[in-house]
Amino acid sequence: MLIRAENLSVRHGEAVVLAGVDFTLAPGEIVTVVGPNGSGKSTLIRALIGLEPAATGTVTRAPGLRIGYVPQKLHIDAGLPMSVRRFLSLPKRVSDAQAEAALARVGVPGLGPRPLARLSGGQFQRVLLARALLGAPQVLILDEPTQGLDQPGTAAFYRLIDEVRAETGAAVLMVSHDLHVVMAASDRVVCLNGHVCCEGTPKVVSAAPEYRALFGLGTGGAFALYRHVHDHDHEGDEGHGHDPAAPHRAHPHGTHAHVHGPECRHDA
Amino acid sequence: MLDDFLIRAALAGVGLTLATGPLGSFVIWRRMAYFGDATAHAAILGVALAYGFGVSVYLGTLTVALAMALTVASLSGRGHAMDTVLGVLAHSALAFGLVAASFFSGLRVDLSAFLFGDILAVSRADLAVIWGGAGLVAAVLIWRWQGLLTATVNEELAQASGLNPRAERLVLTVSLALTVAVAIKIVGALLIAALLIVPAAAARQLARGPETMALGATAIGALAVLGGLQASLTWDTPAGPSIVAVAAAIFALSLVLRRRA
Numbered sequence: 001m002l003i004r005a006e007n008l009s010v011r012h013g014e015a016v017v018l019a020g021v022d023f024t025l026a027p028g029e030i031v032t033v034v035g036p037n038g039s040g041k042s043t044l045i046r047a048l049i050g051l052e053p054a055a056t057g058t059v060t061r062a063p064g065l066r067i068g069y070v071p072q073k074l075h076i077d078a079g080l081p082m083s084v085r086r087f088l089s090l091p092k093r094v095s096d097a098q099a100e101a102a103l104a105r106v107g108v109p110g111l112g113p114r115p116l117a118r119l120s121g122g123q124f125q126r127v128l129l130a131r132a133l134l135g136a137p138q139v140l141i142l143d144e145p146t147q148g149l150d151q152p153g154t155a156a157f158y159r160l161i162d163e164v165r166a167e168t169g170a171a172v173l174m175v176s177h178d179l180h181v182v183m184a185a186s187d188r189v190v191c192l193n194g195h196v197c198c199e200g201t202p203k204v205v206s207a208a209p210e211y212r213a214l215f216g217l218g219t220g221g222a223f224a225l226y227r228h229v230h231d232h233d234h235e236g237d238e239g240h241g242h243d244p245a246a247p248h249r250a251h252p253h254g255t256h257a258h259v260h261g262p263e264c265r266h267d268a
Numbered sequence: 269m270l271d272d273f274l275i276r277a278a279l280a281g282v283g284l285t286l287a288t289g290p291l292g293s294f295v296i297w298r299r300m301a302y303f304g305d306a307t308a309h310a311a312i313l314g315v316a317l318a319y320g321f322g323v324s325v326y327l328g329t330l331t332v333a334l335a336m337a338l339t340v341a342s343l344s345g346r347g348h349a350m351d352t353v354l355g356v357l358a359h360s361a362l363a364f365g366l367v368a369a370s371f372f373s374g375l376r377v378d379l380s381a382f383l384f385g386d387i388l389a390v391s392r393a394d395l396a397v398i399w400g401g402a403g404l405v406a407a408v409l410i411w412r413w414q415g416l417l418t419a420t421v422n423e424e425l426a427q428a429s430g431l432n433p434r435a436e437r438l439v440l441t442v443s444l445a446l447t448v449a450v451a452i453k454i455v456g457a458l459l460i461a462a463l464l465i466v467p468a469a470a471a472r473q474l475a476r477g478p479e480t481m482a483l484g485a486t487a488i489g490a491l492a493v494l495g496g497l498q499a500s501l502t503w504d505t506p507a508g509p510s511i512v513a514v515a516a517a518i519f520a521l522s523l524v525l526r527r528r529a
Contacts, residue, residue, distance in 0.1 A: 049428050069428030076421065079296040081475050091418040091429045115476075135429065 002027055002065060002139050002171055003048050007057035010040070010047050017043045019195050020057070025139060030165060030172040035192035041175045042072060044192060045143050048173070068137030068170065070128045072144045076116050084119070085112035088131050102130040106160060121148040125157060133164065139171040140164070146176075273388055274497065280390040280398050281493030281511065284454055285467070287402035287447045289486025290409045292468035293478065294440055297420050301465055302351060303340055306358035308448050308460035310336035312365030315382045315452070319372045325382075326397055330449035336361060337441045362457075385456030385508030387497070394453055401450035405443045412439055417478055455508040466515040467492060473522035488518050 005023040009016060018040045025031060025048075035041050046052045047059055049067060076082055088099045096112075103109050106126040111119070119127060125145055132140055142161070146154040165172050174186075191197040295304050311329040318328025336357065343353050369379050381389070390398070409416065416436050419426040423433035451460045471484030496511030 046424070049424070051424055051427050067428045067430075069425055071422060071424050074422055074425070077297050077299065079299075079469075079472055080420070081472065081477055081481055082421070083477060086477050087421070089414075090421060091414050091426065091431060093414070141428070 001025070001060075002062050003173075004060045005044075005048060005054075005057065006060075008044075008047060008054050008059060009056040010043050010052050011055040012043075016055075017194070018047070018192075021192075021196055023048070023190070023196070025171055025173055027138065028165070028169050028171055029187040030162075031174070031188045031190060032186040033173070033175045033190045033192055035197075039193040041192055042143055045141060045173070045175055049141065062138070065139065066135055066137045068132030068135055068140045070125070070132050070140070070142040070145050072147065072175075074124070074128060078117070082116045083112065084114050084116060084127050087116055087127065088112075088134060090131070092135065094134050098134060099130075102134050103127070105133065105164070106130045107156075122153045122157070125149065126160075129160070129164075133168070136168075137170050139173060142172070142174045144175050273390070274501070276390045276392070276395055277387045277497055277507065278494060280395055280454055281387060281497070282490045283395070283399040283402050284447075284451055284463070285402075285486045285489030285493060287405035287409075287443070288451070288464050288489050289467065289471075289484075290482040291405060291440070291443055291447055292464035292485050292489075293471070293482045294409075294416065294420060295444075295464050296468050296472065297478075298440070300440075300444075301461060302354045302358075303337070304444060304448075304461040304464050306340055306354045306361070307333045307337045307444055308452075308457050309358045310361035310365070311448050311452050311457045311460075312382060313361045313368065314365070314449075315379075315457075316365050316368035316372070319374070320368065325452075326401075326449055329452050330445060332361070333445040333448045334442065337445045341437065341441045381456070382452055383456050383458050384506055385452070385454050385459065387454045387507045387511070388500075390453060398450045398454070401446050405446055408439060408443060412436065416440065455511060459508055459512050462512045463489065463492075463515070466512065466519050470515070470519040470522040473519075473526040488515065488522075492518060 001024055003023075003025045005021055008018060008021040008023070010018040021044060023044070033041050033044060043052060047054060048061075049069060050059070050061070084103070085096070085099055088094055088102060094102075099112060100109065103111050103126075106129050108123055108126045108130070111123065111127065116124070116127070129140075129142075129145075140161070145161075146157050149157060161172060161174070164170070188199055190199040295301055310332050314329035314332030315325055316328075317332060318325045321328070340354060340357060344350055366379070415426070415431050416439065418429065418431060419433040419436035426433045426436065447464070448457075448460055451463065455463050467489035468481065468485040470488050471481045475481035475484050492511050492515035495514035497507060499505055499510045499514060500507040
């Protein structure tokens, strides 16, 4: 166990942003958290890192856990001159060779002397990832890492994450606002909407024609379609009548679509 | 050598820039300019209270500046509109300071020295306090440089790396109060923020990395001190404002140089 949350609730003032979340991240697994805007995805990530205090429940991190964090946004103040090379040396100084190796690993070799402010969105994401990797993380935490990337860019980035996981064995915890597209390599997908709606394995949908059309074959199957349209009832499902206190496992079988009501608040 | 008041003034000013260079850079990076102003204005209240209680002016300004800095820092975390809070606190502290000062007849005469500084009146004891205080600030900033810089770039990133961004913020807050306390004699409460910001802003135009900017800010600040003293000597202008004026001229020059580069 790397990180565990038990019965975690987070409040922002009066508003309850997360309620009763149980979550465990095991070494080496890839977990994707999906959910609509305002569903508490980023809050969950922040609470797991320790940036948000828990209103109730507990968050436990393995002692000395090395987290490689890739934030959703990183605004560098115009008053702060910062090259890619210098940024990679935060918070620990690394050698030029290490820095260049990390940049090469994420596919942007030779970018070191460039000011951070002059990177494209895709380059910036890769530099953030390179910096996270330099800390030899046991877990990579990425908050909507592909926001602002086009679809081929997103595909390439997910493929890169998968390669990095295979090489380093680091666990990956990722947030996506896209309900439909998650990494095929995800061991688990957690659907969040203030609470954990459901979680389970994503179906591999390299066969899904609409996504093949969008991403082509060049993505090497890095994408899966996780059908998650919220308009079914649970009564016909195999034994998981829906109780928000005991979120069900999403259907790992076949091409069965997982469908909920228009909003995933079963307690409403 | 220290018998010459000009030498003492130059040493005091240059010593102060050891702290204002790197600290001023952080003030710019973290957008704390107004924060610096508030702390500096509060120092006048410190001067008045120091006279009232018969303690050292340095102790008085340090205490009040620290109280102000910590108050502002804690309020900033609670969703108050920051520029309003700072505007209220900074100018109230200045006003209360001026009112309190009026009760001490001796201080009324001296007050302009604390508003505008009196670098030419720096004593050997002042010199020791200034170098001690500025040296301490510089040493702390160098010691914690990597953590401070990481937390400045992004607090979440810092936290995820196992740093404590709140502690880093506190280090800067206390450093700012200490710098204000030792700087009040040199440039005065009204211009301390200028000495923090203007040299660092000039260095920003020419620097490619945070370290070169901080060192450049110290170098430009020292140049401004020497140039300002020279100007004060030549044209009989007030020393503190002259120093800031020279720094402003260097900033203007840095804009031109950057355009050429």
